[in-house]
Amino acid sequence: MRKGDPDDPLLRQVLPVSQEALRVPGFVRDPLEEDVAIQTTGLIRKYRSRALLMVTGQCAVNCRYCFRRHFPYEDQRLSLRTGSIL
Numbered sequence: 598m599r600k601g602d603p604d605d606p607l608l609r610q611v612l613p614v615s616q617e618a619l620r621v622p623g624f625v626r627d628p629l630e631e632d633v634a635i636q637t638t639g640l641i642r643k644y645r646s647r648a649l650l651m652v653t654g655q656c657a658v659n660c661r662y663c664f665r666r667h668f669p670y671e672d673q674r675l676s677l678r679t680g681s682i683l
């Protein structure tokens with residue numbers, strides 16, 4: 598990152614900006630339509646030969662463009678205690 602440059606592309610990847618709060622026509626919180634693909638807690642399966650396991654309660658990066666920004670990671674986290682699918 599270029600120090601002091603608020604438009605540095607690497608910084609913009611993770612820096613929240615006020616424009617994110619604007620209402621934009623067509624915006625949806627679940628653009629990948631994953632809510633309907635949740636098979637059970639911690640398991641998303643949209644395609645026959647693919648599965649996504651949620652093994653952590655959050656993403657370590659939180660990219661500003663992430664399609665899963667509003668995904669309820671904490672609610673969908675696999676847990677040995679709850680016995681989810683393990």
Ligand code: SF4
Pocket residue numbers: 656657658659660661662663664665666
């Ligand atoms: S899940 Fe989203 S926030 Fe996390 S690294 Fe991938 S794109 Fe970035």
